[in-house]
Amino acid sequence: MQQKLIFTNLVGKAIDDLVAELGNPQAFVIVDVNTAQYVLPTLSEQSAAVQAASIITIKAGEPNKTLEAVQGIWKSLQDNNATRSGVIINVGGGVVTDLGGFAAATFKRGMRVINVPTTLLGAVDASVGGKTGINFNGYKNEIGxxxxxxxxxxxxxxFVTLSQQELLSGYAEMLKHALLESSEELAKLLSYSVVYPIFDPEKLLELLKQSVSVKQRIVDQDLTECGARKALNLGHTIGHAFESLGFKRQSPVPHGYAVAWGCVVALVMSHMKLGFPADTMTQFAKYVNKNYGAFAFSCDDYQQLITYMQHDKKNVRPGEICFTLLSAVGEPHINECVSDDDIKAALDIYRDLMGV
Amino acid sequence: MQQKLIFTNLVGKAIDDLVAELGNPQAFVIVDVNTAQYVLPTLSEQSAAVQAASIITIKAGEPNKTLEAVQGIWKSLQDNNATRSGVIINVGGGVVTDLGGFAAATFKRGMRVINVPTTLLGAVDASVGGKTGINFNGYKNEIGxxxxxxxxxxxxxxFVTLSQQELLSGYAEMLKHALLESSEELAKLLSYSVVYPIFDPEKLLELLKQSVSVKQRIVDQDLTECGARKALNLGHTIGHAFESLGFKRQSPVPHGYAVAWGCVVALVMSHMKLGFPADTMTQFAKYVNKNYGAFAFSCDDYQQLITYMQHDKKNVRPGEICFTLLSAVGEPHINECVSDDDIKAALDIYRDLMGV
Known part of the structure; x- marks a missing residue:
C-alpha cells in the first residue's frame, strides 16, 4: 500500500480528516520534548483528534533513538490499553518518526501511523518511504x-523555528535527490538558499514537493531496498561512517551534514570509477564546503571509517563495501563495490577538496 | 509473497535446495539448547548449508521468548557481520520460530527466513503464517x-522424540483447524490418536498437510489479521488468558493445552450466542477433558482472566473483548463481542463441563 503524501499548511485539518477516514480510532501522539513544547500546543488547538489523543513524550535527539526508548513507548501503549486498530501520530523530526514508526510497526504486530514531520530533514526523508528503526550496539539504524x-x-x-543547522541538514537530502534526478534540479537547488534571511517557506514547499516525489517514485519501485531504492543511499554509506565516528568522538555531527560530506566522497569515487564530470564534482564540493564546512579526519581514521562502512545494511556480502555512485547527474549505479585502497584514495581527495 | 510449504522427511536436502536457490548466501542456524542437542547433529550430516552455517543457540522455553533473547541474536548477527542478504534457518519449536523470526524481521530491517519446525505445534501453527514475536511486560506475543x-x-x-504432552499440544491446533473446516475433518481427528503407541508418523503427515492447508488458505486471504484471519483465533483469546494466569501462578501451561481449553469455552459461548449445537460442544469438551485434563480456576480468578483478555491484540476497541465463535462446525464468525457477564457465565459452564 502506497502512503499518502499530503502537502498543506493546514496540518490540524489534515490530521482530523485522516483520523475520521479511519473511523476515529483511539489515537496516540508521539512527540519529543521539543515538539511537545513548540508544536503540540498549536496542533491541539487546530485538531480535535490531537486534543483527544493520549500523548507519549520521548527524549529528543539521535542518542535517544534506542531500544530503551522503544520499550517506554510500548509500555505507554500498554498502559493505555492500545489495540492494533489504534493510530499513532508521530509529530517531530527523524528521531520521532523512526522510533515511533518502529514502536508502532511492532506493537501487537503493527498499528497504523500518520507522520507529521516538523523538520525539513524529516519532511524530505525520514517521514517518507517506510524505513523505521533504532540504533543498536553502536550502529545506526541497525534494527528496524x-x-x-x-x-x-x-x-x-x-520550519520557522528551525535553526540554520537544521535547515541545512534537511537541504542536504534535497541536494542528494537533485543529484539523482537531473542537472536542472541540481542547478535550482544550488541557486536557492534555505538559510535566513532568504528562506521563503512557499518557495521551499514547492521545491519540497519536487524533491519528495523523487524519493517516492524510487521507493514505489522497491520498498524493501533490493535494488532501485539503493540509489537513495547516495552519500549515506560514507555519511553514516562519519556519523559513527563523530558519535565515537563524542562530538556528533548532524545527519544531513554527514550526507552532504558523504555525497562529496561519493562524487569523488564516481569520478574515479565511472567518469563522473570533474567540474560538477568540484562545484558540488565547493558548495558543500561553503555551506556545511567539512568533516575533519586524518589518515589514522581511515581504517575505523572502513570498519563502519562494512556494517552498512546495503552491503551484499560480508566484508565487501558497496556504494551508490553516479556516472553523471541523474544516472545512478547501485552496488558499486570499491576496494579499501580506492576508498582511502577517495578520502585523500576529499580532504584535498575540502581543505582538511 | 506467499511462503513455500514443503512436506518432506528429507529435510537436509530441502534446506540445501532452498539455500542454493537463494545463491548460497551467508547462513545462520538458530536453535535452542534442545534442538542443538537432538536435531542439529543429524541435520548437519544431511545438509551442507547447515554444516557451513554459523550457529546461534538460545535458551529453550516460553519464558525465554524475551527482548533480551532477541538482543542476543542481534548481537551474534553483528559479530558475524551478517548482511541483509543472509538467510536465517530457524530449527525448533514455536519459541525458536517466533523469536528467530522477529530477530530476522528487524535486523537491518529484515533478513530472509527458512523455518524448520521440530515440534507438531510448530509445524501446524507457529512456523506457518508469518507471525513473529516475543512476550513483553507480562503479555504474550505483545511485540512482533x-x-x-x-x-x-x-x-x-x-516428532519421535517429542513427549506425549508436546504431541497433544500440537494436536490441539489441528483440532482447532478442524472446527473451522468441517464435521468430516473433526471426526477424522477425534478418531485418531496422536499419542503412543498408536502414533503413526506417515498418517500424521497426511493429517498435517490437510490441517496446514486450512491455515494457509485463511492466511492468504488476510496476512495482517484485519478480517478473515481472526478465524484462526478460535480458542486463543481465552487460551492466552489461561496461559497468562498459569504464568502468573508460576505454573505455566502448554500453549496447545490452553488452546484446547480455550476452544471449549469458545464453543460454550458459541452455543450461548450463535446456537452452536450442544451435542458437538459436549462431545468436544469430553474429548478435551479426557486427553488434556482441565485448567482449574475459581470465580475469584474471573476478573483477572477478563483483564488478560482485554489486552488481546485482536480486540477492536479498548475495553471490549472480541472472540471468534462458531454457529456450526466450519462456520466461523469473527469479532463477536461478549459482555463481561456472559464471559463469566461461559466460564461457569466450562467449569461444570470439565468438572473443576
Missing part, C-alpha cells in the same frame, strides 16, 4: 522494519 | 511483526 505509514502530512509552517 | 518466512519445511521425523 520497512513499514510505510498511512500518510505523511508535509508542511513548511513549522 | 507479520513477516512470512520464505519457506517452512514440514516433516514428522523429528
Amino acid at each position: 522494519t520497512f513499514t510505510e505509514p498511512l500518510a505523511s502530512i508535509i508542511s513548511t509552517g513549522f | 511483526t507479520f513477516t512470512e518466512p520464505l519457506a517452512s519445511i514440514i516433516s514428522t521425523g523429528f
Whole structure:
C-alpha cells in the first residue's frame, strides 16, 4: 500500500480528516520534548483528534533513538490499553518518526501511523518511504522494519523555528535527490538558499514537493531496498561512517551534514570509477564546503571509517563495501563495490577538496 | 509473497535446495539448547548449508521468548557481520520460530527466513503464517511483526522424540483447524490418536498437510489479521488468558493445552450466542477433558482472566473483548463481542463441563 503524501499548511485539518477516514480510532501522539513544547500546543488547538489523543513524550535527539526508548513507548501503549486498530501520530523530526514508526510497526504486530514531520530533514526523508528503526550496539539504524505509514502530512509552517543547522541538514537530502534526478534540479537547488534571511517557506514547499516525489517514485519501485531504492543511499554509506565516528568522538555531527560530506566522497569515487564530470564534482564540493564546512579526519581514521562502512545494511556480502555512485547527474549505479585502497584514495581527495 | 510449504522427511536436502536457490548466501542456524542437542547433529550430516552455517543457540522455553533473547541474536548477527542478504534457518519449536523470526524481521530491517519446525505445534501453527514475536511486560506475543518466512519445511521425523504432552499440544491446533473446516475433518481427528503407541508418523503427515492447508488458505486471504484471519483465533483469546494466569501462578501451561481449553469455552459461548449445537460442544469438551485434563480456576480468578483478555491484540476497541465463535462446525464468525457477564457465565459452564 502506497502512503499518502499530503502537502498543506493546514496540518490540524489534515490530521482530523485522516483520523475520521479511519473511523476515529483511539489515537496516540508521539512527540519529543521539543515538539511537545513548540508544536503540540498549536496542533491541539487546530485538531480535535490531537486534543483527544493520549500523548507519549520521548527524549529528543539521535542518542535517544534506542531500544530503551522503544520499550517506554510500548509500555505507554500498554498502559493505555492500545489495540492494533489504534493510530499513532508521530509529530517531530527523524528521531520521532523512526522510533515511533518502529514502536508502532511492532506493537501487537503493527498499528497504523500518520507522520507529521516538523523538520525539513524529516519532511524530505525520514517521514517518507517506510524505513523505521533504532540504533543498536553502536550502529545506526541497525534494527528496524520497512513499514510505510498511512500518510505523511508535509508542511513548511513549522520550519520557522528551525535553526540554520537544521535547515541545512534537511537541504542536504534535497541536494542528494537533485543529484539523482537531473542537472536542472541540481542547478535550482544550488541557486536557492534555505538559510535566513532568504528562506521563503512557499518557495521551499514547492521545491519540497519536487524533491519528495523523487524519493517516492524510487521507493514505489522497491520498498524493501533490493535494488532501485539503493540509489537513495547516495552519500549515506560514507555519511553514516562519519556519523559513527563523530558519535565515537563524542562530538556528533548532524545527519544531513554527514550526507552532504558523504555525497562529496561519493562524487569523488564516481569520478574515479565511472567518469563522473570533474567540474560538477568540484562545484558540488565547493558548495558543500561553503555551506556545511567539512568533516575533519586524518589518515589514522581511515581504517575505523572502513570498519563502519562494512556494517552498512546495503552491503551484499560480508566484508565487501558497496556504494551508490553516479556516472553523471541523474544516472545512478547501485552496488558499486570499491576496494579499501580506492576508498582511502577517495578520502585523500576529499580532504584535498575540502581543505582538511 | 506467499511462503513455500514443503512436506518432506528429507529435510537436509530441502534446506540445501532452498539455500542454493537463494545463491548460497551467508547462513545462520538458530536453535535452542534442545534442538542443538537432538536435531542439529543429524541435520548437519544431511545438509551442507547447515554444516557451513554459523550457529546461534538460545535458551529453550516460553519464558525465554524475551527482548533480551532477541538482543542476543542481534548481537551474534553483528559479530558475524551478517548482511541483509543472509538467510536465517530457524530449527525448533514455536519459541525458536517466533523469536528467530522477529530477530530476522528487524535486523537491518529484515533478513530472509527458512523455518524448520521440530515440534507438531510448530509445524501446524507457529512456523506457518508469518507471525513473529516475543512476550513483553507480562503479555504474550505483545511485540512482533507479520513477516512470512520464505519457506517452512514440514516433516514428522523429528516428532519421535517429542513427549506425549508436546504431541497433544500440537494436536490441539489441528483440532482447532478442524472446527473451522468441517464435521468430516473433526471426526477424522477425534478418531485418531496422536499419542503412543498408536502414533503413526506417515498418517500424521497426511493429517498435517490437510490441517496446514486450512491455515494457509485463511492466511492468504488476510496476512495482517484485519478480517478473515481472526478465524484462526478460535480458542486463543481465552487460551492466552489461561496461559497468562498459569504464568502468573508460576505454573505455566502448554500453549496447545490452553488452546484446547480455550476452544471449549469458545464453543460454550458459541452455543450461548450463535446456537452452536450442544451435542458437538459436549462431545468436544469430553474429548478435551479426557486427553488434556482441565485448567482449574475459581470465580475469584474471573476478573483477572477478563483483564488478560482485554489486552488481546485482536480486540477492536479498548475495553471490549472480541472472540471468534462458531454457529456450526466450519462456520466461523469473527469479532463477536461478549459482555463481561456472559464471559463469566461461559466460564461457569466450562467449569461444570470439565468438572473443576
